[in-house]
Amino acid sequence: LQDLKGQKHQKAPQIPSQFSPGERFAMKEALKGAIQIPTVSFSPENLNTTALAQFGEYLQTVFPTIFKTSFIQHEVIGEYSHLLTVRGSDPSLQPYMLMAHSDVVPAPEEGWEVPPFSGLERDGFIHGRGTVDNKNSLMAILQALELLLNRNYIPRRSFFIALGHDEEVSGYNGAQKISALLQARGVKLAFIVDEGNFILDGFIPYLKKPFAMIGLSEKGLINLRLEVNMSPGHSSAPPKETTIGILAAAVSRLEQTPMPNMFGSGPLKMTLQQLAHEFPFPANIILSNLWLFGPLVSRYMERNYITNALVRTTVALTMFNAGVKVNVLPSVAQAVVNFRIDSAQTVQEVLDLVKNIVADDRVQFHVLTAVDPLPISPSDSQALGYQLLRQTIQSIFPEVSTVVPGICIGNTDSRHYANLTAGLYRFNPLYMTPQSFRSIHGINEKISVQAYETQVKFLFEFIQNADADQEPAPHQHEL
Numbered sequence: 001l002q003d004l005k006g007q008k009h010q011k012a013p014q015i016p017s018q019f020s021p022g023e024r025f026a027m028k029e030a031l032k033g034a035i036q037i038p039t040v041s042f043s044p045e046n047l048n049t050t051a052l053a054q055f056g057e058y059l060q061t062v063f064p065t066i067f068k069t070s071f072i073q074h075e076v077i078g079e080y081s082h083l084l085t086v087r088g089s090d091p092s093l094q095p096y097m098l099m100a101h102s103d104v105v106p107a108p109e110e111g112w113e114v115p116p117f118s119g120l121e122r123d124g125f126i127h128g129r130g131t132v133d134n135k136n137s138l139m140a141i142l143q144a145l146e147l148l149l150n151r152n153y154i155p156r157r158s159f160f161i162a163l164g165h166d167e168e169v170s171g172y173n174g175a176q177k178i179s180a181l182l183q184a185r186g187v188k189l190a191f192i193v194d195e196g197n198f199i200l201d202g203f204i205p206y207l208k209k210p211f212a213m214i215g216l217s218e219k220g221l222i223n224l225r226l227e228v229n230m231s232p233g234h235s236s237a238p239p240k241e242t243t244i245g246i247l248a249a250a251v252s253r254l255e256q257t258p259m260p261n262m263f264g265s266g267p268l269k270m271t272l273q274q275l276a277h278e279f280p281f282p283a284n285i286i287l288s289n290l291w292l293f294g295p296l297v298s299r300y301m302e303r304n305y306i307t308n309a310l311v312r313t314t315v316a317l318t319m320f321n322a323g324v325k326v327n328v329l330p331s332v333a334q335a336v337v338n339f340r341i342d343s344a345q346t347v348q349e350v351l352d353l354v355k356n357i358v359a360d361d362r363v364q365f366h367v368l369t370a371v372d373p374l375p376i377s378p379s380d381s382q383a384l385g386y387q388l389l390r391q392t393i394q395s396i397f398p399e400v401s402t403v404v405p406g407i408c409i410g411n412t413d414s415r416h417y418a419n420l421t422a423g424l425y426r427f428n429p430l431y432m433t434p435q436s437f438r439s440i441h442g443i444n445e446k447i448s449v450q451a452y453e454t455q456v457k458f459l460f461e462f463i464q465n466a467d468a469d470q471e472p473a474p475h476q477h478e479l
């Protein structure tokens with residue numbers, strides 16, 4: 001990497017990440033305003049385009065400096081996504097990209113402590129859909145840049161800010177189009193940072209201290225529709241089996257037959273080895289000797305539904321439809337099963353397993369979406385994106401003693417940019433507990449004002465760190 005050999009320029013951020021009371025007030029108000037615009041994606045064909053258009057205008061009113069700066073180019077892609085090109089002063093440095101998305105999943109009001117699109121502040125928290133996924137990142141990236149520009153900062157290294165508008169329903173009109181445009185322009189990126197993983201707190205029993213996990217990869221995905229067709233008829237004389245019964249038995253077999261445990265074949269081994277020293281005895285010894293204790297650890301991981309998702313392809317029955325009237329045997333029954341594919345498997349391998357498990361020719365399969373697991377991005381001492389994240393985490397969260405590579409169990413828009421860089425990193429600089437994890441796509445999503453300010457600080461430093469000359473990373477704890 002050019003940077004690791006470059007001239008000495010600067011090592012630490014030159015402009016301290018300190019904000020005035022007025023700036024701090026304005027930044028939280030800006031986030032609240034963003035939450036109040038209901039940019040909901042219901043399906044790839046059904047987005048709230050009025051809200052998305054309003055959101056684009058809103059960004060220009062709250063971040064005026066960005067949109068009038070001569071070295072920043074703003075383009076609208078796919079009607080509602082935004083691409084900002086920040087031209088740095090040193091064209092010899094390879095550019096990078098910061099990503100976020102403006103759309104959110106639907107939020108029916110039931111169960112929320114405050115209305116999901118109110119952006120209300122209560123007890124130090126801003127409440128609402130998108131406060132964690134992912135308007136926090138979108139607003140924090142722009143807020144940090146706005147504040148740097150207001151301090152007359154001129155970046156050395158060029159960077160892009162890509163703000164997708166349909167991540168929650170595929171990213172085909174946003175991220176994928178931005179990626180194609182950049183590819184046509186011949187852009188190659190040093191790395192990308194997107195949402196995905198967090199500073200994890202309380203996910204692993206016995207591990208009292210929080211740790212930061214940077215997603216080097218993400219699981220693959222299949223949305224598979226299963227369908228059974230038969231002649232309709234009168235319910236008073238039903239045949240031995242019906243479309244609903246056949247389909248229910250098929251999806252039940254899928255739910256009851258776990259995919260193989262792939263422990264030991266992906267980045268998880270690296271995660272556990274680098275975390276081992278944080279565990280008390282004897283877990284530290286067990287995790288440091290996975291060559292011996294691998295089978296024990298692999299079984300242990302299966303016991304919890306989140307850690308289970310790290311060791312195998314998961315199977316989730318997400319949709320089931322059949323029947324039109326109480327006394328009519330339905331001619332068609334359909335279900336959708338959502339698979340998240342382990343790093344060590346492929347779409348084809350999972351489909352073959354599924355057909356064997358269902359083992360019923362009356363069930364037809366239609367692949368709606370299929371994505372193979374993403375490649376594993378580098379995390380060695382020469383991996384610029386990983387090292388910049390690590391350095392900035394250590395500066396902003398000094399209490400977080402361990403930064404480890406890991407995998408993202410969900411999918412992100414970053415997958416659309418694998419053609420532009422080998423360095424895709426998924427990390428949201430935010431604490432995540434099992435309880436707050438359930439609020440993502442769930443109810444009572446919220447972010448503390450302090451956590452949001454910290455996220456802005458993180459990006460304010462990260463952008464400056466990306467401009468500093470890099471030195472090889474200090475020796476990491478090894479086992």
Ligand SMILES: CCCCCCCC/C=C\CCCCCCCC(=O)N[C@@H](Cc1ccc(O)cc1)C(=O)O
Pocket residue numbers: 167168169170195196197198200203204221223271306307369408409410411412432437
């Ligand atoms: C040993 C370490 C323990 C690790 C515990 C792991 C905790 C997990 C923490 C966070 C994971 C949260 C994942 C958030 C990012 C996911 C973003 C998202 O929801 N994306 C959608 C994208 C999508 C995919 C396919 C579609 O048809 C539509 C949308 C998703 O569903 O994945």
Ligand SMILES: [Zn+2]
Pocket residue numbers: 101133134167195
């Ligand atoms: Zn998201």
Ligand SMILES: [Zn+2]
Pocket residue numbers: 105133168441
């Ligand atoms: Zn989401």
